[in-house]
Amino acid sequence: MSEFLLLAIRPPSRGEVSPAGVARDLAAAAAWQEWLRRWGLLRSFGLPDGPAGGVRACLIVRASSPAAAGQLAAGWTGVSGCPVTVTELCAATAAGQGGSR
């Protein structure tokens, strides 16, 4: 297993926000991130203190390959609507280590 940094960038124009829309997206995002945790794939996360070049959040995830990390990134894009970049951090992280922040 390797660790990958997933970086979600806020799109230039998200469009209008409504309570119902945010609630729907938040529930979907919470469910997806809960799924990551349940499978021990979420190692850590980071959130910007303020506007930081449009960065919404970054996740450090465990995945078996760049392709698998890409699938996780696609899943995050699916629930957040944001483009997500993938960067491999290091290889050969022992399975079962960590799994929390």
Added chain:
Amino acid sequence: MTRPGETQPTEESLTGLFQEEWPRLVSAGLRITGDLQAAEDVVQETLLTALDRWPLQGIPDSPGAWLMTACRNRARNAARDAGRERRALTSVQPAGAAQEPPDPDPAVIEDDQMRLIALCCHPALGTDAQIALTLRMVGGLSTEEIARGFHQPVTAIAQRIVRAKRTLRQHQAGLSDAGADLAGRLPAVLDVVYLIFNEGYLATGGQALTRGELAFEAYRLACLLTRLAPGLPEPWALLGLLSFQLSRWVTRTGPDGAILTLDAQDRARWNAGLIADGTAALGRARGHGQRGPLLLQAELAACHATAPTFEQTDWAAIVILYDELARIQDTPVVSLNRAVAVAMRDGPAAGIALLDPLTREPVLAGSHRVWAVRADLHRRAGDHARAADDYDRALHLVTNDAERRYLAAARSSLPHDQARQSGKD
């Protein structure tokens, strides 16, 4: 705080939370920035921040307080940035002039919500603009949701809201003057909420009879008004009226979407909780001794909602209430409804006699409703030729597909010979 991994809040509970907080946040943002567009922007940013953080960090123990703090901080930053821009342009702003307002207490936040509603119903705005702005700024509905509710293009609603904000800016309208004229604007506020409800309860166009999102949004706004102005009778009367009407929501159409009139509805399926809420709200409204149009309409709705069967409806009491209503609101629509009640009390001929002059009323002649009612009374009186004529007129004017299907079915159920005879006239 709800930690990640604990039971997550549902989409429904989050929607309720954000809908409840939205007008509080907009009014707090407006108080700090002084501009409706800037306030809307900071509220949107605040919700997006929650969207980023809450799934990872967990839901705060007091999500409303979290949102308010985040919103006010953003609004202060926005106001500071705007002030810096203004100072850069004019270079005459005295140092220290941009003072930050202190955190308001909860009562001020509640008052500001009421002022926000009054601001959205500013007299310089047309009714359509008041409705759109209220739904966006107070209800938090997106432009797309509003457009869908009213079957109008998104661009038309977007332009309406942009123009409304511009008009308010031109009039330098803000929370303070809205607060000063709160009592004066209350009738417009109530009208706007009732119009939103009516459009949801009986859609003027489209395939379905109803648009739930609009009707229930209006109900939510009426609840909000009673919370913000508990000492005034009219919001309670409106809430009572809407509660009684909504109690029949699920029984007004059959499984195929066909209209079910009052006599055909299954009263056992009426929502007893809403009827009880309506009765309680009506009691609060009655306590003030004033009998305005909304209270009388709520009384009328209560007569229907509390009748054990259609046959046991107290039509005599309903006629008396319409008489009282007509004395303070003598409109063709009230006369039309009164004619129906008279027909139910005294027979169809009595109703038809009252309807005939109403068919010449410009307000009603262009609507299908007066023709549909008269057609029904002619049918019940056995005059099928006249009934067919009036059904044809109604069918020509009706814009809602469910109503059209209902009228067409009623027309085709007339005895064939006489209806065809009418076609030759």
